[in-house]
Amino acid sequence: MLGFFITFIALQVVLFAAELTPWVQQFFVVPWTNALAAISASLVTLFDPNVVATGKVLRSTVNGFAVSIEAGCNGIEATIVLVAAIFAFPAPWRARFVGLVAGIVAVQGLNIVRVISLFYLGQWNMKVFEWAHLYVWQALIMLDVLVVWLVWIRMLPGRGREPGGPSGGAPAPASA
């Protein structure tokens, strides 16, 4: 358990620090955020043609309302947490790879739902938008990460194969 926890924290700090470097920002974060806006716009235009994406901004051509996808809203931090949790947990590399791909799709998929929902919530009611943006969606995205990780460890092959996992190699406390 301690090994898992230390590795999880260390991986997060390293990946998060890497994310903040200018090189990663320029060649990964910014292009990814722009792609997120473009994907969101292409999905929205299936039912609402009055939406365009410019860079990381999603804008309504009818009323001019726009949302800019900033740090914390591009799903990268949530993905970092998921990557750290999957790599810190003892598992076969193949299972890790499958978990990573499926997990990133799940997290980023929900993040696109977040961006689109905020785009419409903001046009409807700014108070609700602020609540959803600052508090609710942040919690939901992290809940998504937790559920994806729980599903993943549930699908890992074998029994009792993780001496360093959350079971800590010891019987679980009877009180829990």
Added chain:
Amino acid sequence: MAGSSRGSLGAFVAKVFAWLPVTFVVWYFAAPVLLWPAAFIVELVTRWGLADIVQGIERARAELTFATTLKPGSASARAGEIAVAVDLLLYSFGLPLYAALVLAAKVPGWPSRLVVGYAVLMPFVAWGALADFLKNVAITMGPQIASQTGFVAWQREAIAFSYQLGALILPTVVPVVTWVLTHRAFLDRLRPRMGVA
């Protein structure tokens, strides 16, 4: 609660979703009381470590207003001091998430787990608020104010990193990690194929 513990992951997630609106409402309206310990930690830290730039802190609901010794212009200019407001809600939304997870799992002794999680989260809420304040005075407000704080380049880098960590990672990760650590047996029951190692 054996019935809940043996439930499926889907049932657990459904319970979390059922509890989230309740915990969010309680958190929002009880914030002035719930976040008092975090505000107290912030006051202690500023009194001991930032007394040269913070004169005092005022609380209004979940908002802290740092009254500083910093001047809007140069340090020698005769003008009013700068005040910086920080919203504790921005760094404490992990509380309702943690509470919803605990209430959805509802293992024996869940009230004590609520208390433990609450105690664990408070310093991290204080971290976010302090880093927010420091980021404002050392970076966002510009070089004239930053120069009065006395922070050197590496300290400003550390403040920027602490702020990003405290705003983007810690508010959501700490409650989830705390929940995992305090619900290991529950997690084992959610993982029937793996059992207890």
